[in-house]
Amino acid sequence: MSLTVEMSDRFLDAADEWAEARMEDREAAVETKVEQALLEIEYLVTGATEIAFDVDVEREVIxxxxxxxxxxxxxxxxxxxxxxxxxxxxxxxxxxVGAFSGDDDRPPNAPPV
Structure with missing residues (x-):
C-alpha cells in the first residue's frame, strides 16, 4: 500500500519553525520533520529504525x-x-510533527526565536 499524504498547515508551520531555528531552508526542514514523524510512527508500531519516503515540497505532499x-x-x-x-x-x-521541538540543539549562532 502506497499512501499520499497532504501536508497540513500545522505540519508546515512546524517545519517552518524548525527551519528558522536551525537556519535551514524550508525543503530540508520539511524532509527532517517528515522523517521524524514517520519514523516515530513506524517505531511505535514495528520497532523500525529506518524508513524510506518521498517528499514533494512544492505540491506539499508526502x-x-x-x-x-x-x-x-x-x-x-x-x-x-x-x-x-x-x-x-x-x-x-x-x-x-511537534514531538521533536529540539529547543536544546539549536546552533550556537542561531538568533533567538
Whole structure:
C-alpha cells in the first residue's frame, strides 16, 4: 500500500519553525520533520529504525509505503473511522510533527526565536 499524504498547515508551520531555528531552508526542514514523524510512527508500531519516503515540497505532499504492520493498523483504523488510510496517516503525522521541538540543539549562532 502506497499512501499520499497532504501536508497540513500545522505540519508546515512546524517545519517552518524548525527551519528558522536551525537556519535551514524550508525543503530540508520539511524532509527532517517528515522523517521524524514517520519514523516515530513506524517505531511505535514495528520497532523500525529506518524508513524510506518521498517528499514533494512544492505540491506539499508526502508519499510513503508503510510496513505491513503499519498498513494493517491504518486499515483497521480506517475501517473503524470511515476515513481512508492516507487521512489516518496524515493525522498521525500531524500528531508527531511537534514531538521533536529540539529547543536544546539549536546552533550556537542561531538568533533567538
Amino acid at each position: 508519499r510513503y509505503t508503510p510496513s505491513a504492520d503499519l498498513a494493517d493498523l491504518l486499515s483497521e483504523q480506517a475501517a473503524e473511522t470511515g476515513l481512508d488510510e492516507s487521512t489516518i496517516l496524515g493525522l498521525h503525522v500531524d500528531l508527531f
